[in-house]
Every structure is written in C-alpha cells, then in structure tokens.
Amino acid sequence: MKDVIIGLEVHVQLNKLNSKLFCGCSTKYHDSEPNTYTCPVCLGLPGALPVLNRAIVEAAIKVALALNCEIAEQTLFYRKNYYYPDLPKGFQISQYDYPIATNGKLVIEGDGERQIRIKRVHMEEDPARLVHKGPIERSKYSLIDYNRSGMPLLEVVTEPDLGSPKEARQFLNKLRNILEYLDVFDGSLEGALRVDANISLAGGARTEVKNISSYKGVEKALSFEIVRQKNLMRRGIKVVQETRHYDEARGVTISLRTKEEEKDYRYFPEPDLVPFKVKDKVAEIRKCLPELPDAKRRRFVKRYNISEHHAKVLTSELGLANFFENVAAKVGANQAATWIADVLKGELNYRDLDISAFSPEHMIQILHMLEEKNITEKGAVQVIRTLLDKGGTPAEIVKQKGLLKVDEDVIAKAVDEAIKENPAAVKDYHAGKNEALHFLVGQVMKKTSGKADPNVVNKLLREKL
Amino acid sequence: MTSISEIKKRMKETSAEEVVQSLFDKIERSKLNAFITLTKEQALKEARKADKNGAKGALAAIPIAVKDNISTRGIRTTCASKILKGYVPPYDAHVIGRLKAEGAIIIGKTNMDEFAMGSSTETSFFGPTRNPHDLSRVPGGSSGGSAATVAGGEVPIALGSDTGGSVRCPASFCGVVGLKPTYGLVSRYGLISYANSLEQIGPLGCSVEDVALLLDVIAGHDPRDSTSHVVKKKRYIDELEDDVSDIKIGVPKEYFEGVDKGVEKAVWDGIKLLEDMGASYSEIGLSHTKYALASYYIIAMSEASSNLARFDGVRYGLRLKKDKDWHTTFSEIRADGFGEEVKRRILLGTYALSAGYYGRYYLKALKVRTLIKQDFENAFKKVDVLIAPTMPFTAFKIGEKIDDPLSLYMADVNTVPINLAGVPSISIPCGFANGLPIGMQIIGKHFDEGAILRMAYTFEKHVEATE
Numbered sequence: 001m002k003d004v005i006i007g008l009e010v011h012v013q014l015n016k017l018n019s020k021l022f023c024g025c026s027t028k029y030h031d032s033e034p035n036t037y038t039c040p041v042c043l044g045l046p047g048a049l050p051v052l053n054r055a056i057v058e059a060a061i062k063v064a065l066a067l068n069c070e071i072a073e074q075t076l077f078y079r080k081n082y083y084y085p086d087l088p089k090g091f092q093i094s095q096y097d098y099p100i101a102t103n104g105k106l107v108i109e110g111d112g113e114r115q116i117r118i119k120r121v122h123m124e125e126d127p128a129r130l131v132h133k134g135p136i137e138r139s140k141y142s143l144i145d146y147n148r149s150g151m152p153l154l155e156v157v158t159e160p161d162l163g164s165p166k167e168a169r170q171f172l173n174k175l176r177n178i179l180e181y182l183d184v185f186d187g188s189l190e191g192a193l194r195v196d197a198n199i200s201l202a203g204g205a206r207t208e209v210k211n212i213s214s215y216k217g218v219e220k221a222l223s224f225e226i227v228r229q230k231n232l233m234r235r236g237i238k239v240v241q242e243t244r245h246y247d248e249a250r251g252v253t254i255s256l257r258t259k260e261e262e263k264d265y266r267y268f269p270e271p272d273l274v275p276f277k278v279k280d281k282v283a284e285i286r287k288c289l290p291e292l293p294d295a296k297r298r299r300f301v302k303r304y305n306i307s308e309h310h311a312k313v314l315t316s317e318l319g320l321a322n323f324f325e326n327v328a329a330k331v332g333a334n335q336a337a338t339w340i341a342d343v344l345k346g347e348l349n350y351r352d353l354d355i356s357a358f359s360p361e362h363m364i365q366i367l368h369m370l371e372e373k374n375i376t377e378k379g380a381v382q383v384i385r386t387l388l389d390k391g392g393t394p395a396e397i398v399k400q401k402g403l404l405k406v407d408e409d410v411i412a413k414a415v416d417e418a419i420k421e422n423p424a425a426v427k428d429y430h431a432g433k434n435e436a437l438h439f440l441v442g443q444v445m446k447k448t449s450g451k452a453d454p455n456v457v458n459k460l461l462r463e464k465l
Numbered sequence: 466m467t468s469i470s471e472i473k474k475r476m477k478e479t480s481a482e483e484v485v486q487s488l489f490d491k492i493e494r495s496k497l498n499a500f501i502t503l504t505k506e507q508a509l510k511e512a513r514k515a516d517k518n519g520a521k522g523a524l525a526a527i528p529i530a531v532k533d534n535i536s537t538r539g540i541r542t543t544c545a546s547k548i549l550k551g552y553v554p555p556y557d558a559h560v561i562g563r564l565k566a567e568g569a570i571i572i573g574k575t576n577m578d579e580f581a582m583g584s585s586t587e588t589s590f591f592g593p594t595r596n597p598h599d600l601s602r603v604p605g606g607s608s609g610g611s612a613a614t615v616a617g618g619e620v621p622i623a624l625g626s627d628t629g630g631s632v633r634c635p636a637s638f639c640g641v642v643g644l645k646p647t648y649g650l651v652s653r654y655g656l657i658s659y660a661n662s663l664e665q666i667g668p669l670g671c672s673v674e675d676v677a678l679l680l681d682v683i684a685g686h687d688p689r690d691s692t693s694h695v696v697k698k699k700r701y702i703d704e705l706e707d708d709v710s711d712i713k714i715g716v717p718k719e720y721f722e723g724v725d726k727g728v729e730k731a732v733w734d735g736i737k738l739l740e741d742m743g744a745s746y747s748e749i750g751l752s753h754t755k756y757a758l759a760s761y762y763i764i765a766m767s768e769a770s771s772n773l774a775r776f777d778g779v780r781y782g783l784r785l786k787k788d789k790d791w792h793t794t795f796s797e798i799r800a801d802g803f804g805e806e807v808k809r810r811i812l813l814g815t816y817a818l819s820a821g822y823y824g825r826y827y828l829k830a831l832k833v834r835t836l837i838k839q840d841f842e843n844a845f846k847k848v849d850v851l852i853a854p855t856m857p858f859t860a861f862k863i864g865e866k867i868d869d870p871l872s873l874y875m876a877d878v879n880t881v882p883i884n885l886a887g888v889p890s891i892s893i894p895c896g897f898a899n900g901l902p903i904g905m906q907i908i909g910k911h912f913d914e915g916a917i918l919r920m921a922y923t924f925e926k927h928v929e930a931t932e
Contacts (some may be wrong), residue, residue, distance in 0.1 A: 041557050045555070046552070046658075047536040047558060047654070047655040047658070048655070049689060049690050049691065051690075053691060081770075081771050089775045090776075090777065179851075243858070266770075266819060266823075268767060268768075271661035271662035271692075272658075402872075
C-alpha cells in the first residue's frame with residue numbers, strides 16, 4: 001500500500017465554447033460588468049426552461065475520448081437539489097447515474113510513466129459567482145454575479161491513484177494540456193479550474209479538501225494536509241473523515257465544522273430535459289480529434305530528432321508546439337528547439353507571458369542571424385529580451401544596440417591595444433598567471449562593447465602574446 | 466356565455482374598444498373574483514389600435530384571460546402566491562407570444578390555486594374564486610379563475626394549465642369546454658412549473674369550436690422547450706365535423722366507481738347519445754387506475770419540491786423588511802410566502818426524494834406511471850377514444866373540503882391518470898345535477914386531438930339541438 005492516496009474531482013469550465021450549457025448566453029463575459037451576460041434561463045426565472053447545447057455534448061465527448069473513456073450509449077441530466085445563494089434555481093442541473101463517460105485513463109510523466117484511472121466524466125452547469133464584502137466569515141453582505149451562472153462545466157473524477165501532491169499537479173497539468181489541445185478550455189481565465197481533492201495516509205481516514213482553484217494550490221493544499229495528518233498520527237490523534245476548506249491566501253486547510261449531516265441532494269432526473277443518445281456521434285468525433293500531446297511529443301522526437309526533454313517542453317502547450325513547428329520549418333530543428341524550449345520559454349515564464357507574445361518570424365530572423373554568425377548568442381538573448389520588453393524587430397534592435405558581431409580585424413586591433421596598454425598583465429601572463437588572460441579578454445570585450453566573439457578574442461590573444 | 470363569434474359580431478356592430486370596455490365593465494362588477502390582475506389600459510389601447518388599423522390574425526382583437534402562472538412580459542405574474550409579490554416577468558411565455566402574434570387582446574391574469582396546487586381555487590393568496598352557477602360554490606381548480614370568467618360570460622376564451630386535471634376540473638364544475646393537450650403539443654416555456662413532466666397549457670372556452678381555434682394558435686413546436694414535440698401542424702378547426710359514425714368509444718369502468726349517481730347518469734346519457742349518432746361503444750378496463758392517484762401525487766410533489774426551491778427572495782418576489790443572513794432570510798421568506806397546501810406538497814415531495822425513500826416512492830411511482838401508460842396504449846389498440854366523467858361529483862361548497870386535503874386529492878381520481886399517460890383529454894358539459902354542470906371527458910390517443918375535438922363538437926351540436 002502506498003503511503004499517500006489522492007483522488008481528484010476536477011471541475012473545468014469549457015470556457016472556449018460559444019454559449020452556456022442550457023441557454024444562448026455567451027461565455028465571453030470575463031472582461032464584462034457583472035450580470036450583463038444573463039437571460040431568463042441562466043437567471044433561473046420562473047417558467048424558463050433549459051435547452052441542452054449540443055456543441056457542449058460534443059466537446060465533452062472529445063475530452064472523454066482524449067481521456068480514453070468509454071462513452072455512454074445514452075445519457076441524461078439530473079437535478080442536484082441544495083440551497084445556496086449562488087444557485088438561482090435551488091438545484092444544479094448535473095449528471096448522476098449514466099454520466100456521459102466512464103472508465104478512462106491518463107498517463108502522467110513524473111518519475112517514470114504512471115497511469116491514472118479516470119472514474120467518470122460528467123457535464124454540469126456552473127453556479128453564479130459570489131463576491132463577499134470582506135473575508136467570508138466576517139462579510140457584511142455578498143454580491144451575486146450571474147454571468148458565470150450556467151457556464152458549462154466538465155467534472156473529471158479520478159480513482160485514488162495519485163501518490164503525491166506532485167503527481168496531483170502533474171495530472172492537472174496534463175489535463176489542462178489536453179483540454180487546451182482540444183480548444184475547449186482556456187486555463188488562464190478566472191474560475192476556469194476548481195479542484196476538490198480526497199487524501200488519506202496509510203492507516204488514517206480520508207479528508208476532502210474543497211475550494212482549490214489553482215494548479216499550485218493543489219500541490220500546496222495536499223502537502224499541507226499530509227503534514228497535518230502526519231502530525232496528528234504522530235501524536236496519536238485520530239484523523240477524522242471530514243471536509244476541509246483550502247484557504248489559498250494562507251496556504252492552509254480549515255475544517256468547515258458544519259453541523260449538517262451528510263448532504264442529501266435528492267437527485268432525480270431533470271424532467272425539463274430528455275435523455276439523449278450519444279454513442280452514434282462518437283465515431284465521427286473520434287475522426288476529428290486533433291493530435292494530442294503524447295502523440296505530438298513522440299512525433300517531434302522522431303521527425304525533428306530533438307531530445308525527449310525538448311519535445312516534452314515544446315508540446316506542453318499547443319501554442320508553443322505550433323510555434324516550434326513554424327520555426328523548425330525554416331531553421332535547424334535542434335537549434336530551434338534549444339532556443340525556444342530553453343531560452344524563449346524561460347524568458348516568457350519570467351515575464352508571465354505566453355507564446356502568443358512572441359512572433360515566430362522574429363525567432364526565425366534571430367536564428368538566421370546566429371547561423372550566419374552575425375550576432376553572438378549573448379546578443380541573441382538580448383534581442384529576445386528587448387522584443388519582449390519593448391517590441392520592435394530583431395534587425396532594428398541589433399542595429400540600435402550595435403549587436404552586430406565585430407569583424408576579426410577590429411578585434412585584432414583591440415587586442416593589440418589591450419596588450420599595449422597593459423604591460424603588467426602581459427608580464428603576469430608570461431609568468432604563468434592565467435587570470436591575466438581573463439583580464440585581457442575583459443579589456444578587449446570592453447573595447448568592442450561586448451560584441452566580439454569571446455572565442456575569437458581568446459584565440460587572437462594567445463597568438464599575439 | 467359569450468362565444469368568439471358573438472364577440473366578433475358585436476365588434477362589427479360597434480367597435481373593438483366598446484366591446485372590450487363592456488367586458489371590463491362586467492368584470493369590475495363581477496362577484497366571481499376570477500382575476501388577480503386586470504390589464505385594462507393596455508387592452509383598451511390594443512382594441513383602439515385594432516379599430517384603427519383593422520385587426521389581423523386568427524384571434525384578431527379577441528379578448529382572452531390568462532392563468533396567472535403563465536409569464537407575461539410587463540404584467541405581474543403571481544401564481545396566486547404571496548411569495549411572488551411584485552414579480553413582473555421580463556419575458557413572455559411561448560403561448561403569450563403566439564396570442565400576440567395572432568392579435569388576441571389579454572384582458573388580465575386569472576385566479577388559481579396557489580402554484581396550481583388544488584382543485585378548488587381556494588388556496589389562492591388572493592381569495593377564492595366563485596362558481597358563476599352558485600356563488601357559494603367553488604369553480605374547481607386550479608384554473609378556476611379562467612373557467613369561471615368564461616362561464617360568467619366575461620371573456621370568450623381563456624388559457625389554463627393542467628397538471629392533474631386543472632383545466633378539466635374547473636371546466637366541468639363551471640360548465641365550459643376545457644382541453645388538456647397531449648404532453649409536448651404546447652410549449653411550456655414561460656409556464657411556471659408545478660410538475661414539469663405532467664403539465665400542459667390548455668384552452669378553455671364556451672364552445673368546442675373556440676377551444677379548437679385557441680388550440681390551433683398555441684400548439685406547435687418550440688425549441689425553447691426540450692419536451693415540446695415536432696408535430697405536423699394541422700388545423701384542428703378543420704377537423705370539426707359533425708360525424709362520429711366511424712368512432713369506437715371505450716368506457717373505462719374504473720372511472721365510474723364512487724361517482725355520484727347524477728354524474729354517472731349524465732355521462733352514460735352522453736355516451737348513449739353518441740351511440741345514437743353512429744358511434745359504437747364497449748366497456749374496457751384500465752386496470753392500474755387505482756394506483757394512479759398515489760403515483761401522481763408522489764411525482765407531482767417530488768417535482769414541485771424541486772421546482773419551488775428557486776423562490777428564495779433573492780432575485781425577485783417577496784423580501785423581508787430587514788435583510789438577515791442567507792439561511793434565515795430564505796427560510797423566513799419561504800415560511801411567510803408559501804401557503805399551507807404548497808408547504809405540504811414541498812414537504813411531502815422532499816421526503817419522497819430523500820435518500821432511502823427515493824426507491825420506495827419516486828421510483829415506484831414512475832413504474833406505476835409506465836403501467837398506466839400501457840393501460841392506455843392497450844385500450845387504444847381496441848378503441849379510438851375513451852369517455853368518462855371528468856369529476857366524480859359537481860361543484861362543492863367553498864370551505865367544504867379545504868380542511869381535508871386527502872378528500873380533495875381524491876377528487877382528481879379521474880383526471881390524473883390522463884396526465885400520467887400524457888394523452889389528450891377534453892372536458893365538455895353533458896348535463897346538470899341540481900342546477901350544477903356536469904363534465905364528461907373524452908380522452909384520445911397521443912397527438913390525436915383531432916378525434917376528441919370532432920367527437921366533442923358533434924356531441925355539442927346534438928345536445929344543443931335536443932335542448
């Protein structure tokens with residue numbers, strides 16, 4: 001038995017689709033005023049009826065197929081009844097028996113490949129968003145924004161197959177990666193992802209941690225929970241089965257201590273919707289599935305002959321993979337992989353930008369300049385940074401910053417000067433002090449404003465000394 | 466009573482405005498309490514517009530009353546409940562859109578049992594509606610206001626809704642024609658749900674012809690209601706032929722058990738009259754009828770307990786004077802806003818859906834529902850229509866049964882199986898007992914409204930002739 005057992009319930013908002021789950025309201029509300037993307041249906045007004053958006057069913061099937069699930073023959077919606085101020089109808093339309101898909105699996109690459117079983121995938125509607133005045137426990141009032149109400153959610157439930165908080169995060173990253181490849185999900189938007197995590201240690205009870213809304217949060221919440229549970233066990237205190245709330249700001253989990261017993265949601269089939277067949281759509285949807293991350297990674301290694309590590313980084317985002325392929329079509333693939341995966345990706349991460357912030361044309365121009373030895377590697381990095389921070393074109397930046405690599409005779413001239421001006425260092429060099437050479441290289445670089453190729457400088461210095 | 470043709474004649478003689486004004490004069494003097502809201506100003510404006518521009522549409526300038534659980538844009542819609550205080554829908558129900566498209570003039574919103582839960586229109590927050598045949602008696606329910614106002618000659622036609630008999634029961638008690646369409650024929654979009662899987666909006670009028678005309682306007686597929694069917698649109702009005710010679714009638718014996726003698730006789734007289742006109746009849750059995758009432762109430766209350774959860778005072782309706790925390794606020798609003806019968810049904814429905822009871826009640830009720838559907842399917846292999854009393858008795862006194870919910874539930878014994886099966890049924894007047902009207906229901910196959918309308922039409926013609 002493993003020391004730590006983790007299972008996840010991941011709610012992802014299919015926010016790249018055009019309309020909400022049961023009405024025609026747009027899903028593109030994220031930059032808008034509260035309560036401007038609503039209609040009688042998603043406000044739950046009396047008499048309004050839900051109509052299933054078929055595009056979302058198709059998206060759900062796509063995701064389920066990508067997660068290697070079995071797709072149901074026929075599926076239907078249920079009402080999950082409970083009172084909460086974010087729920088305009090007093091129930092959530094969700095799935096219960098006969099979810100759209102079951103029995104899937106997802107392979108994650110941590111320390112070796114691990115297969116995580118997916119128990120089920122189902123569709124449901126998102127409640128509205130509550131905005132509390134001040135911290136929730138001391139809030140004077142809360143405001144409700146119904147823009148989110150009725151957004152299509154997909155709940156992905158894993159079996160308890162995850163063995164560490166790190167694996168949980170790897171699972172989420174992989175899931176996000178797949179959803180983005182399928183063009184149904186933008187993980188950067190508010191409310192895009194919410195996770196409930198079940199965790200137990202060997203010999204202890206299971207706790208459920210709710211309200212985790214970021215990738216980092218999952219790892220942090222679970223790590224906290226492991227320490228907490230271990231400490232209790234060490235002190236001989238029993239871990240009780242309970243639901244805990246993750247406090248993102250403080251990085252801790254808190255017992256909700258509700259007096260309520262186990263919730264009874266009184267599920268029953270939604271009478272305003274009819275059961276619908278899905279199986280017959282599957283073959284066609286399967287045909288239209290795009291290349292998924294694993295397949296792309298294998299293809300990159302094979303076709304471009306790049307390292308497994310680079311292929312993994314490059315396929316971790318669809319945009320990055322496409323960027324790479326655009327660039328690799330024009331310059332050497334290995335060169336492209338190194339510069340994109342190692343340099344550009346790092347610079348983007350540092351600035352919290354994604355690949356759309358950089359033009360593949362610019363990358364091609366920069367790599368051409370490098371290939372033709374017009375700029376140094378250091379100069380290339382500078383061009384990339386400047387492009388990200390200030391914009392412009394590589395040619396302009398090279399010109400403005402004088403990054404064009406200096407000719408050998410200019411370097412030779414600077415070498416001569418340096419030798420002449422620093423007799424002491426020359427003497428030291430001849431006396432066998434290697435640091436003197438470094439000093440002289442530095443002097444030459446200074447004279448050429450860093451544009452000289454250090455290898456050439458070294459070579460010329462040794463010759464001339 | 467005032468038929469559509471009578472209204473048309475009078476409008477021709479005078480003007481739409483004068484006729485509409487005269488109806489309001491009558492309603493304002495009325496003792497029936499049939500309306501919760503009158504829309505006089507708007508109605509007169511529309512009448513004047515019709516006079517000026519000429520009226521267009523199948524219901525051109527025809528005044529109509531609408532049950533107050535059907536959403537009307539800009540007109541308060543209360544479901545006869547305190548909890549919807551001040552609620553004005555920002556949208557029209559599908560049927561209201563249809564009425565407007567065909568030129569009808571909405572006179573007002575009619576009284577009903579709160580959230581359509583009742584058979585007497587006594588549970589309304591706005592007080593009971595009275596039966597025009599005897600003001601001390603109930604008009605039936607829950608569409609009591611709609612039936613009473615038509616019977617009282619205040620409007621020619623009205624819309625009701627029928628979850629377990631709520632159009633047919635008041636039609637029967639008030640002596641008017643009322644039809645519950647096949648489930649899925651009329652869009653429920655905008656009908657405030659009581660029990661979604663059972664209910665349909667239905668027309669009421671003083672003649673079969675008027676009911677057929679109104680059904681023509683409201684029937685048809687609506688993509689906003691997933692349970693609405695795509696049915697080849699035919700004009701019911703064209704199916705009204707005075708001919709029943711080829712029709713086989715089935716008489717379900719279970720529907721005559723425990724029925725008042727006067728009612729039983731009137732319905733049998735009706736069947737015999739149809740036989741005289743060439744129809745044939747045979748007695749048949751609908752063997753699961755005895756389980757229908759229990760199955761119906763479990764399903765209806767379960768669905769209601771969920772449907773009515775949205776009334777929490779957050780977005781519309783009743784508000785407390787002082788805001789408190791969420792749990793207190795919604796509990797107090799619901800405690801104050803819902804009447805006794807509504808609370809009873811929410812509680813019973815909540816219980817029936819609870820873990821551990823779901824299988825014993827809700828699931829079992831669904832199984833019974835399937836058996837009842839099969840009863841009808843089997844019957845319709847042998848006969849074309851079924852005829853039975855709509856209600857086991859005539860209108861009772863206001864207050865007589867209100868403290869005995871079970872006996873009120875029992876009154877629905879002949880109407881609820883039809884909703885469980887989803888088939889259409891029309892209630893037509895077939896006689897009187899002690900001065901009170903008796904209703905006979907003609908039940909048809911799924912989407913075969915044409916057949917029951919034709920039979921009702923023929924019956925009506927010949928009864929008129931014999932009277």
